[in-house]
Amino acid sequence: MHEIALCEAIIEIVEEEARWRSFSKVRTVFVEIGALSHVAPEAMKFCFPAVVAGTIADGAALEIVELPGAAWCMACSRSVEIAQRYWACPCCGSYQLQVRAGEEMRVKELEVD
Amino acid sequence: MDCGADSAGLKVAGMSNERLIQIERDILYKNNRIASENRARFLADDLLVFNLVSGPGAGKTSLLVRAVSELRRRRPVGVIEGDQQTSNDAYRIRATGAPAIQINTGKACHLDAAMVAQAFHRLPPLSGGILFIENVGNLVCPAGFDLGEACKIVVFSTAEGEDKPLKYPDMFAASSLMLINKIDLAPILEFDLAKTIEYARRINPKIEVLTISARTGDGFAALYAWIREQGAHHRHSVEDAMR
Numbered sequence: 001m002h003e004i005a006l007c008e009a010i011i012e013i014v015e016e017e018a019r020w021r022s023f024s025k026v027r028t029v030f031v032e033i034g035a036l037s038h039v040a041p042e043a044m045k046f047c048f049p050a051v052v053a054g055t056i057a058d059g060a061a062l063e064i065v066e067l068p069g070a071a072w073c074m075a076c077s078r079s080v081e082i083a084q085r086y087w088a089c090p091c092c093g094s095y096q097l098q099v100r101a102g103e104e105m106r107v108k109e110l111e112v113d
Numbered sequence: 114m115d116c117g118a119d120s121a122g123l124k125v126a127g128m129s130n131e132r133l134i135q136i137e138r139d140i141l142y143k144n145n146r147i148a149s150e151n152r153a154r155f156l157a158d159d160l161l162v163f164n165l166v167s168g169p170g171a172g173k174t175s176l177l178v179r180a181v182s183e184l185r186r187r188r189p190v191g192v193i194e195g196d197q198q199t200s201n202d203a204y205r206i207r208a209t210g211a212p213a214i215q216i217n218t219g220k221a222c223h224l225d226a227a228m229v230a231q232a233f234h235r236l237p238p239l240s241g242g243i244l245f246i247e248n249v250g251n252l253v254c255p256a257g258f259d260l261g262e263a264c265k266i267v268v269f270s271t272a273e274g275e276d277k278p279l280k281y282p283d284m285f286a287a288s289s290l291m292l293i294n295k296i297d298l299a300p301i302l303e304f305d306l307a308k309t310i311e312y313a314r315r316i317n318p319k320i321e322v323l324t325i326s327a328r329t330g331d332g333f334a335a336l337y338a339w340i341r342e343q344g345a346h347h348r349h350s351v352e353d354a355m356r
Contacts, residue, residue, distance in 0.1 A: 002223055002254035009140050021134060031140065038257045038283040074318075085282035085316050095315040099286075105140040105257075113130045 003043040006105070007051035013107050018056050023112035026057040030109045035069040035083055036102035069102025144258055147226035151233070151261025155244070161340070161347050162244045164262035166284055168277075169250030171270045172294040174202045175327035177245055182209040184337065189242030193232045195224040195249045202247065212237050223254035226261060243340070252281040263347055264289035271295045271304040278313040285316045290323065290339065297326040 014026055029048075033039050041064045048062040069082045075094035082102070088095050139145065155162050165173050177192060184190050192213040194202040203215035214232040216224060229246060236244075246262060248255040256265075267288035269277055272295060278285040285291065291313050299306065310322050323339060325332035 002257065005221065005223070005225070005254075006140050009143060012143060013136065013138055013140070017134060017136060023130075023132075023134075027131065038253070085286055086279045088315070096318050098318075107136045107138050107140060109136055110134045112132060112134055 003039060004047050004051060006039060007044060007048050010048075010107055011052060011055050011057060014057050014110060015055065017110065018112075021112075023110075024056070025113040026060040026110055027113065028061045028063055028111035029057060029107065030063045030065065030111075032065045032067055032104050032106045032108050034067045034102035034104040036085055036099055037105045039105055041066060065108065067102060067104050070100045071097035072100050073097055141257065141259075144226045147230055148259035148261040151226055151230055154233070155261060155263075156350070158238070158240045159348070160239055160242060160244055161344050162246065162260075162262045163340075163343075164246045164248060164255075164260050164265045165268060166248045166252070166255045166265055166288065167250060167268035167270075168252045168273065168281075171250070171268045171273065172327045173247050173250070173268050174205055176268065176292070176294060176325065177247060178205055178209055179327055179330060179333060180336065181206060181211045181245070183333070184243060184340070185209070185211050189237075189239040191236045191239045191242070191244050193224075193229060193236070193244065193246045195228070195247060197221075197249060212239075218249055222249060222251050223258050224248050224260060225258050229260045252277070252284050256283040256287045263343060266290045266292055268292045268294055269309075271299045271302050275305050275309040276312055278309070278316050282316045285313050285320060288317070288320060290321045292336070293322065293324045294327055296324040296331060297329050 010029060010031065014029065033041055044064065045062055052058055052060060071080055071082050073080050073089040073092065073094055074096040076089060076092040078091065079100065080089050080091060082097065089097060167173050181190050181192060190211050192206045192211060194206065194213055194215045195218060196202055197218055200215040203213040206213035214235050216228050216232050218224065224246065246260055265288040267284050269291060271293060293309065313320050313322065323332055323335050325336060
């Protein structure tokens with residue numbers, strides 16, 4: 001359950017922002033999670049309320065925007081969409097894929113009062 | 114747009130303080146920043162650092178006990194041990210004469226860069242040597258946390274089944290070397306080495322593979338040669354960084 005550690009890291013970012021942008025309540029935290037990152041969005045949603053309890057984001061909603069995975073196929077020289085790391089190229093079946101996108105784990109924006 | 118922020122903290126009827134703030138920051142930016150500081154420190158000390166990851170029971174500590182006792186004849190070697198509980202692994206390493214610091218992560222399932230920075234301060238100087246970080250036995254969580262290492266080495270044993278790389282792809286994608294331990298058991302287990310390598314390279318076409326037995330010492334000469342090669346790469350990056 002490293003999603004707990006990730007939620008704690010999100011709260012640290014939110015608290016840092018609160019110090020210099022002077023807001024006192026967070027309504028929604030928007031995060032972007034890539035399909036190939038090592039995050040299970042459901043697990044993150046599950047532990048978020050417990051981790052934020054008693055912090056500035058107490059009661060805030062967590063909105064997860066999932067980003068697709070993309071790779072460059074070295075065999076057929078094209079960019080392809082992949083949902084899992086163990087996927088073969090959907091065009092030619094090769095496993096010679098270089099991941100180009102989908103590893104993101106970003107705090108995108110905050111809705112605050 | 115900022116519609117209602119006021120320094121006095123007053124709310125004006127009809128005006129909402131609600132606003133949207135752009136952040137665009139990596140969730141792990143703090144860990145990554147500390148990892149970069151660790152990496153700079155290791156480079157300055159000409160210290161080669163490996164992050165050993167595996168599931169529980171793959172044989173990380175046994176292979177380290179053998180490797181550390183042999184490698185330390187030529188250069189300083191230290192170990193940082195990560196486990197949820199107990200100092201058993203650090204005791205096993207110290208029995209070889211090498212310094213070892215135990216980190217107990219408690220409830221946490223992985224080491225992070227700040228834990229390694231703290232533990233590193235408690236080790237004696239290891240300049241020009243090797244530091245092994247033995248991560249918590251867990252094939253999932255440690256994959257995402259950079260500690261400042263030169264590279265990750267995933268240890269995997271023949272008793273675990275050929276499809277482990279497919280089941281835990283993140284760790285195999287993040288590692289530079291796959292060490293297949295307990296190779297002496299391969300005939301009894303009818304372990305299919307070719308299939309394992311094929312699966313691992315589906316996930317990570319560039320992953321290097323070595324087979325070893327921490328019990329018999331088989332394959333360790335090749336491992337030491339690989340480490341020497343990494344040391345040469347590492348020195349090039351030190352020279353590049355100083356240029």
